Amino acid sequence: MTADSKVRNAAVARAKARSATESAGSGGGGKRPKRRKLVVAAAVVVAAASAWGGWQLVPSDDEGFRPLTEREKVAAAATRQLAALSSMDPARVDERLGWWEQASTGTLRAELARDRAANRKRFAAISAAATGTVGSLAVTALNGDSATVIASVRVKFVGTADWRTEQSRRYQAGLTRTPQGWRTSSLFLLPVPASTAKKPTGAQQTGRAPAPPAPAAEDAPILTDVTKAAEAVFSYRYENPAATQQAARDALVGTAAGQYQKLFGIVADQAPKQRLTVTSKVLRIGVIERSGNSATVLIFLDQTSTRQGGRPSFAATALKATARVENGRWRISDLRST
Structure with missing residues (x-):
């Protein structure tokens, strides 16, 4: 059994045990509490960071678990990948650049590969380590093998007084379905009007983000x-x-x-x-x-x-x-x- 399999099995076992406890606590003859529908929950959405994909389940309203919907898969993948793509550690530049390439595909991956040497030099000279965390994310379009998301990301810096302790960023990203799962194929930092902020330590592309796609009819x-x-x-x-x-x-x-x-x-x-x-x-x-x-x-x-x-x-x-x-x-x- 691989390390990834052990992690996945352990997490699913914990989730099942928790569900069993909740059912037992309902008092036998009483109504079973309705299980929460979660898009992303650490206890039941399992994915190895190195794999950028994986086996994913969420609680259902009846016994057992249901697979993620395609929209939920996009949201889960984008959440992990945008966190990685907005993070950088000057002490581990090559490792982080490798993460960026694992998280990306298409145009974004090609640009990251092209600029790898320049990025290595630029980030090695920065004394602050940056860690990105997705605050909120919405899937704004999902059509076949392509999707668009918007996300708010908080980036915390450690190691220098030259940067603010924390930055808030707004991203628009495109994702493409690949044989390995959903990967980020475009990433644009949405502008702040008349901003004079420094160039952020992230994998975003230059240029203007494309116009937002038309929303789904139900939205x-x-x-x-x-x-x-x-x-x-x-x-x-x-x-x-x-x-x-x-x-x-x-x-x-x-x-x-x-x-x-x-x-x-x-x-x-x-x-x-x-x-x-x-x-x-x-x-x-x-x-x-x-x-x-x-x-x-x-x-x-x-x-x-x-x-x-x-x-x-x-x-x-x-x-x-x-x-x-x-x-x-x-x-x-x-x-x-x-």
Whole structure:
């Protein structure tokens, strides 16, 4: 038995044992607790880092486990690979460059192979080790053997005062199905407006990311309503605060409405003094998961702020929103940064 097989078997055994415990705890004659549907869970999604693929199962609503759907396979592969492709250790440059090549295919792999010598020299001269972690990821398109994802990634740096301790990045990636599983075939760092940030230590390609693909028909109503809501709620004109308040009443419910009222109170107090205007635009958006009339959505939002007589300033953020259907519309019930 190989080391990979031992790891996989041990993880599946732990997951089965946990399921058995949950069933026993339901009290025999009572209802069995409904098992959670998980896209990626460390206890049951098993993959050797060196293989970038592997045997993957998730709990089902009945006995046993079910295979991952193709969308879940894409999300799992992209999560692992984007973490690796945004990580670098100057003490192990060749090893990390090897990881990049294992995680990639097509155009991206060809570019990484072409630039390997230059990358080795550049990264060996950087004193900070970078470790990337995917915060949230959404599959925005899946057509046959190709897929597109967007992801928020946090990169932590250790070893130098020349870099900030942590960076937040927003990526758009293409994945291609290969005989070894899904591999990253394109990777673009989505720009921050007017950014002067240093070139990041990652495997992203140069140039502009391609336009986002059309969403799946079942996702389109969610994305349309949530896009309109986010752009309206996070835009503001000091001379017309009522418009923003009305947008919030129309678009937000539950926890999100309460969160926004607290934020709006601060803005409403300061904006007239500063003569502040804020314009927000959704750069990318995708459904992370959907269950009936509820969905979780990843939003990349760009903001331009202008104070009268001053130069505009720019900000970019990644938001994770929970939306639900109310009165025939998708409205945001929870909102947080990711």
